[in-house]
Amino acid sequence: MKTDIVAILRKGGDNFVSGQTICDQLQVSRTAVWKHINQLKDDGYIIESIPKKGYRITVYPDRITxxxxxxxxxxxxxxxxxxxxxxxxxxxxxxxxxxxxxxxxxxxxxxxxxxxxxxxxxxxxxxxxxxxxxxxxxxxxxxxxxxxxxxxxxxxxxxxxxxxxxxxxxxxxxxxxxxxxxxxxxxxxxxxxxxxxxxxxxxxxxxxxxxxxxxxxxxxxxxxxxxxxxxxxxxxxxxxxxxxxxxxxxxxxxxxxxxxxxxxxxxxLSWLRDKSISFSRNGEPLSGVAGDIDDQGRLEVIFPDGTRDYLLSGEVHI
Ligand code: BTN
The missing domain is CATH 3.30.930.10 (Bira Bifunctional Protein; Domain 2)
Known part of the structure; x- marks a missing residue:
């Protein structure tokens, strides 16, 4: 409900939206709208309300709600x-x-x-x-x-x-x-x-x-x-x-x-490509050069002796 009210007021922009319009759109009572408007104020919205004109939001809170x-x-x-x-x-x-x-x-x-x-x-x-x-x-x-x-x-x-x-x-x-x-x-x-x-x-x-x-x-x-x-x-x-x-x-x-x-x-966007990297495999420290990412998402590592390995997950350091 509060999401819907914010959406209606947001759509109204700088214009006031009457309480009746909100009630009609959401099929709820005036008291319910008023209650939710007050909760939105508690959530950080600054909402202007003028009798006979309605409501408008003047400040939206910086929240990830x-x-x-x-x-x-x-x-x-x-x-x-x-x-x-x-x-x-x-x-x-x-x-x-x-x-x-x-x-x-x-x-x-x-x-x-x-x-x-x-x-x-x-x-x-x-x-x-x-x-x-x-x-x-x-x-x-x-x-x-x-x-x-x-x-x-x-x-x-x-x-x-x-x-x-x-x-x-x-x-x-x-x-x-x-x-x-x-x-x-x-x-x-x-x-x-x-x-x-x-x-x-x-x-x-x-x-x-x-x-x-x-x-x-x-x-x-x-x-x-x-x-x-x-x-x-x-x-x-x-x-x-x-x-x-x-x-x-x-x-x-x-x-x-x-x-x-x-x-x-x-x-x-690979950051590791062609960089010298170190990691551990079964507790053994290893180092090599990072290659490409293969079609399974594994990181190719080329060791100094030319052999390769493919890492499926884990932590890599440069
Ligand atoms: C890392 O780089 O070590 C992973 C960090 C992940 C942090 C996010 S923040 C949201 C989510 N909740 C947590 O407790 N951790 C992840």
Whole structure:
């Protein structure tokens, strides 16, 4: 209901929309409209109301709520069920709980602030309040668990395409970091609940540093944000929607057996290509030169003796 009211008032722009018009369109009482308008004010909207004229929104809050994201969405499934919390321990944890309870496929959980944001390999993800897009997407792909690493790459490709459209030059550090000027602007944590041959659900958690202007000292040399890269005061809700809009066709192609749409983006924007890299295999430290990304999304590594290996997932250092 609140989403509908925001949509009606947004459409009205600078004009007042009468309470009666809202009641007629939504088939609800005046009291219900008034109650929801007050709740929207609590959510940070500044709404002018003049007797006999009606309501208009003068200030939209900088929030990644359903009301702010949905006007920009053109997806069929992704983000159509959107759960927003101002503060949460981790959007991935909340999304996994919702997935276990049977939430719709494509449910998205967003938060302004995470108290225990999680990164890969058990690391923490530093959450800068209201400066980032922090969202987790619940997916239930009918593919073998062995193909799950592709989901992360679909995420990275979608984010990179959304950032490119803003005019920055993102690169993808295989498999799941998005960098600008060699520094990390976005991380992805993909978690899965599965059996040997069946995926129950996947939660893809995305953290994009948007309007963050400084980082804690321990990460300031390796992290960046869109604001620091010249994109000041971006609308986070619009960016979140754009990522989902770009993700849906890549995800659908993947489900239909065509990985080329996302792999071509990962190859074109590959940060590691031709760089010396190190990684560990079964605890053994190895190094080589990164080659291309193959048609299964694996990273080719060329060792000093000329032999090759193909990494399916994992962490790679340069
Ligand atoms: C990494 O680079 O290590 C992955 C970082 C992933 C961070 C995001 S923010 C939204 C979602 N919720 C979390 O707790 N983590 C992911």
């Amino acid at each position: 359903e009301y702010e994201i949905s006007p920009w969405l053109n997806t069929v499934e992704l983000g159509r069920n959107l759960v927003h919390r101002h503060t949460v321990d981790s959007t991935n944890i909340l999304a996994k709980g919702l997935a276990r309870e049977g939430c719709p496929d494509g449910t998205v959980v967003t938060a302004e602030h995470q108290t225990s944001g999680r990164g890969r390999s058990g690391r923490r993800w530093t959450s800068i309040q209201e400066g980032a897009v922090q969202m987790s997407i619940v997916l239930r792909p009918h593919v073998s668990p062995a193909k799950a690493p592709s989901i992360t790459q679909i995420g990275a490709a979608s984010i990179a395409l959304a950032l490119e459209s803003l005019g920055v030059s993102p690169r993808i550090k295989w498999p799941n970091d998005v960098l600008i000027s060699g520094k990390k602007v976005c991380g992805i944590l993909t978690e899965m609940s599965c059996e040997l041959d069946h995926i129950h659900f996947i939660v893809m958690g995305i953290g994009i540093n948007v309007n963050v202007r400084s980082f804690p000292e321990e990460i300031s040399s390796v992290a960046t944000s869109l604001a620091l890269e010249g994109q000041d005061n971006l609308n986070r809700a619009r960016l979140a929607a754009d990522v989902l809009n770009r993700m849906e066709p890549l995800y659908r192609s993947f489900l239909q057996g065509d990985s080329e749409p996302f792999l071509s983006v990962c190859r074109r």
